[in-house]
Amino acid sequence: MSSYSKLIIFIVVLVLISAALVFIESSTDSINKSMPEISDGIVQGDADYNEAVELVNNKNFYESMEKAESAGDNYNKSLLELHEIQKNFSADVNKVHQEYITTTIRELELKLEAVDSLKEAIECFEVYSNYTGSNYGFEANDYMNQAVEYQHQRDSIVSDNPNLFKQNFIM
Structure with missing residues (x-):
């Protein structure tokens, strides 16, 4: 095999390894990088939802x-x-992180159900269908209460595993 062929093979292997390292970024790193933005979205969604209820x-x-x-x-x-x-x-994501993500997904699914019910309630109240609007409002409240249970579960996961979650402190 010529030295040119060896060089080409070496470069190809080096490029493949480099690409693999870049492509296979740690899932845990991905979680840590994404969570502040995800958390901000949840916090803003909660604030908007609470304000919507107050406005209703x-x-x-x-x-x-x-x-x-x-x-x-x-x-x-x-x-x-x-x-x-x-x-x-990927394989580097442990069961605790998986449970955290799954719990947060379920929380958000319930919060979206609450939003949908709240929007139905608003539409009913606009046309003076107060009984139906109230029923949708109660439904929205039930969904949000269920979501809050998942939120508490998510908070417990973090507090029970502080070494697995980056903590941001505001001073």
């Missing part, structure tokens, strides 16, 4: 619908990112 209670239906839609957009964005992370799990 004040009979400001147009603005409440805008806030409900914004909450849904924030939740959906975070959920899509979590599904992407979950889809790309």
